[in-house]
Amino acid sequence: MEKTKKIKLFIGLSYLLIVSLFLYFFFSKFSLQEITSYDFLRNNRSYLIELKNSNLFLVLISFLFLTVLWVFPFLGFGSPVALMGGFIFGKWIGAIIVAAGLTIGATFLYIFGNYFLKELIREKFLNKFQNLEKKFQKSEFIYLLIYRIIGGIPWQLQSLLPLLFNVKIKNYFFSTFFGIIPGVFLIASIGSGMEKIIDLNSKVPKISDIIFSPDIYLPLLAFFVLIISTILFRKRFYKD
Numbered sequence: 001m002e003k004t005k006k007i008k009l010f011i012g013l014s015y016l017l018i019v020s021l022f023l024y025f026f027f028s029k030f031s032l033q034e035i036t037s038y039d040f041l042r043n044n045r046s047y048l049i050e051l052k053n054s055n056l057f058l059v060l061i062s063f064l065f066l067t068v069l070w071v072f073p074f075l076g077f078g079s080p081v082a083l084m085g086g087f088i089f090g091k092w093i094g095a096i097i098v099a100a101g102l103t104i105g106a107t108f109l110y111i112f113g114n115y116f117l118k119e120l121i122r123e124k125f126l127n128k129f130q131n132l133e134k135k136f137q138k139s140e141f142i143y144l145l146i147y148r149i150i151g152g153i154p155w156q157l158q159s160l161l162p163l164l165f166n167v168k169i170k171n172y173f174f175s176t177f178f179g180i181i182p183g184v185f186l187i188a189s190i191g192s193g194m195e196k197i198i199d200l201n202s203k204v205p206k207i208s209d210i211i212f213s214p215d216i217y218l219p220l221l222a223f224f225v226l227i228i229s230t231i232l233f234r235k236r237f238y239k240d
Helices: 002-029 038-054 056-071 078-089 091-116 118-138 140-150 155-165 169-200 207-211 214-239
Strands: none
Touching (some): 038 169, 056 091, 091 118, 091 155, 091 169, 118 155, 140 169
């Protein structure tokens, strides 16, 4: 118990330190007013696109690496990087590179949790999710794939709960990748749509122009359909 407390304290302080340093260096370069202005978005959009076109491979590798770090050790979730990935690379390449980065980061988090957090996870969540044990025993990959698709649990915890069922790393990796692809693709599509709108408008477009753009409302509509579908299925999956 004492060891678990020390681990939790170390992780919490390390995370707080990393985030604080990042925010300090970021806001020492940019003000809040700058990053919320349309000119900031448009100017940096041009910079990012030019950087991508000049060295696509290097930018892809760098983005993949930063996405992995975003998940582990920063414990970030997928939506912001999916939007950014779609914004920079387009919906297809963006979705693949983001899904790969999130999967690798989640796998590192799972391996880390297996060494340092397994007893804590079992103590806190085994009783609540014990009904899933039989499902995972039937088909580890299939049920973990479904588990990833329907979500409903914070990303960080969702990445650690399979520790309860001793999921193999290979099954964990591939079920995570294929399970998060639908959601990541739809969010990346929204990011790609935002990039096109900014490219076509030198001044701030109207909200109605953004919402009723096919590049925005079609993936948004599909995303809401996905959310509703997963909510309906989620209750049955976690209860039965």
